Amino acid sequence: MAGVVVCHGSTTVRERLVLTALGVPSLAPVRAAASVDELVTLARRMPPTIVLLDAHLGGVGPIEAIRRLRSVSGATTVVLLATPGDEVALDRAIAIGARGYLAPDVGRAELSAVAAHVLATPVLPASVPVGARTEPSTGVIEALTEVPAQPHAPETVSLTKREIEVLIGMSNGRSNSQIGAELFLSEDTVKTHARRLFRKLGAADRAQAVAIGLRRGLIR
Numbered sequence: 001m002a003g004v005v006v007c008h009g010s011t012t013v014r015e016r017l018v019l020t021a022l023g024v025p026s027l028a029p030v031r032a033a034a035s036v037d038e039l040v041t042l043a044r045r046m047p048p049t050i051v052l053l054d055a056h057l058g059g060v061g062p063i064e065a066i067r068r069l070r071s072v073s074g075a076t077t078v079v080l081l082a083t084p085g086d087e088v089a090l091d092r093a094i095a096i097g098a099r100g101y102l103a104p105d106v107g108r109a110e111l112s113a114v115a116a117h118v119l120a121t122p123v124l125p126a127s128v129p130v131g132a133r134t135e136p137s138t139g140v141i142e143a144l145t146e147v148p149a150q151p152h153a154p155e156t157v158s159l160t161k162r163e164i165e166v167l168i169g170m171s172n173g174r175s176n177s178q179i180g181a182e183l184f185l186s187e188d189t190v191k192t193h194a195r196r197l198f199r200k201l202g203a204a205d206r207a208q209a210v211a212i213g214l215r216r217g218l219i220r
Helices: 011-022 036-045 061-072 087-095 108-120 161-171 176-183 187-201 206-215
Strands: 004-007 030-033 050-054 077-081 100-102
Touching: 004 011, 004 036, 011 030, 011 050, 011 108, 030 036, 036 050, 036 061, 050 061, 061 077, 061 087, 077 087, 077 108, 100 108, 100 206, 108 161, 108 206, 161 176, 161 187, 161 206, 176 187, 187 206
Parallel strands: 004 030, 004 050, 050 077, 077 100
Antiparallel strands: none
8 A cells, every 4th residue: 555646537636636745745655547547557556545536537437436446455545525515426425435525625734634644544444334433443433424524614613622632633643542641531522522523613534624624724
């Protein structure tokens, strides 16, 4: 497993994302694909750790792209590149194993935070149904049915001091138990704070919460 593949139908967007990813050392090597066929070919040669996938990819589309990618690289994390109004594509993609979403104009700081989170937590197996919860030793992927995915965060967000501390811990790749130890809280209490901040931010998982928190200036 190595690096990231940016798979987007727009040459402009693809090139910009490649440049952004090149500034994140943990994502090296950075490769690009303009189609599902190119993505699968690259994955066969060297399975990527992360794929940033266009939610409006032409040809067979992103859902089939995820299925084909899973057939050659089951441990790759797929993050969709989506914009407001992409709820249907996001729901379907998450249902078959996509980790979450980022805006196509994601910045380097956000991408770094997402990379840190993905590298700290394993991929949710495709065989686990939506709504299931996996609690690996390095982190927790909350049930998607508890925190519905939304294509954007609310306009105004107010997190408590403790919720911000938990979000900062997530951005540093800490597990719930590690965050609890640092804040002198039980792991269950950390999970409660996490669920609340997910709802407030409109995030489906840690990666989205960290990305939204960075974009909104809640964490740095």
